[in-house]
Amino acid sequence: MKSKAQSIAVSGLWIHTVCVFTVLALTSFVCAGQKTPVGKYAEINGLKMYYEVSGQGDPLIVLHGAYMDIPSMGSIIPKLAETHKVYALEFQGHGRTADIDRxxxxxxxxxxxxxxxxxxxIDSADVFGYSMGSAAGLQLAIRHPEKVKKLVAASVAYDFKGWQPAFQEFVPQMTVEMFLSMPHFQEARQQSQDPDRFPEVIRKLIALEKEPMAWEEQVKSLKTPVLIISGDADVATLEHTVALFRHLGGGVMGDMGVPLPASRLAIMPATAHTAVISQPEMLHAFIEPFLLGAVPKGMFEQTDY
Structure with missing residues (x-):
């Protein structure tokens, strides 16, 4: 018999960790008219990190989620590459970047x-991160603020307590064997740079889920403009997402003759965690105006006729 927690996992409430393998079947990395990205490797911090470059314009770094790679980010990358020079990378133990003893x-x-x-x-760049990549983006802005012009953080939290209660309850139940028994992970293991090491990558990612994070004070000190994007049924609670927005100076009243805060908040309706990345048109409609600094005019603002 399965425990209640295991049943919840199978039904999909733990999707934050599984991420979006199914997106691969729903989206295509290369859209019509988009040149094939150029893939390269870079030797950094003991890693042979794989990355791809596409598009022209100001640099934009794209950071994927846990158990993902560049293709599973879907068509948002080529859409962003229409107006930006996109550098999409694959993290330690993901995709074509092999794991290391760390x-x-x-x-x-x-x-x-x-x-x-x-x-x-690249002295500085805009950054777009999803899920694990968005938390890494937050830490990038905290640890290397001079490198981040603007940060787009989709499906992010700054504290373990900000995750949905169902997910918090499930994290202690996670095991390597549970993941390896699932077809998606069996396939991912075969595609891994080192299939024998794949269980160790899962173990490390389970350990990552248990991190308390607790970055509230660091977040409050951020000067980097942040666009927070969340599904209304995401893995982070709406209350936590709004708290993050307020820590960044958001949540004030407009139409009072003062500029709006530099940070922004966007909530995607009827959207669970994995559905965030599967809606590239909506994502792009949020991201592009933010990176351009475009602000809708209110009815009380002066308009030139």
Missing amino acids: PITYQNLADDVAALMETLD
Whole structure:
């Protein structure tokens, strides 16, 4: 008999950790008219990190979620590459970046991004992260603020307590064997750079889920403009997401003759965690105006006729 927690996992409430393998069947990385991205490797922090470059314009770093890779981010990457030079990377133990003898932590992931930027002579860039990648993006802005112009953080939390209660309850039940018994992970293991090491990657990612995070004071001190994107049924609670927005100066009243805060909040309706990344049109409609600094005019603002 399965425990209640295991039943919840199978039904899908633990999708934050599984992430979006099914997106691969729903989206295509290369859209019509988009040139095939150029894939390369960079030696940084003991890793041979894989990354792809596509598009032209100001640099934009794209950070994927746990158990994901560049293709599973779907068509949001080529859409962003229409107006930006996109650098999409694959984290330690993910995709074509092999694992190394080091824990997977948000701090390590952030430092890897910073090291890649230095290797590529990118002084600063905008950053778009999803799920694990968004938390790594937060740490990048905290640890290397000079490297992040603007941060788009989709499905993010700054404290373990910000996750939905169902997910918090399930985390202690996670095991390597549970993941390896699932078809998606069996396939991912075969596609891994080192199939024999894949269980160790899962173990590290389970350990990552147990991290308390507790970055409230660090978040409050951020000067980087952040666009927070969340599904209304995401893995982070709406209350936590709004609290993050307020920590960044958001949540004030407009139409009072003062500029709006630099940070922004966008909630995607009828959207669970994995459905966030499967809606590239909506994501792009939020991200592009933020990166451009475009602000809708209110009816009380002066308009030139």
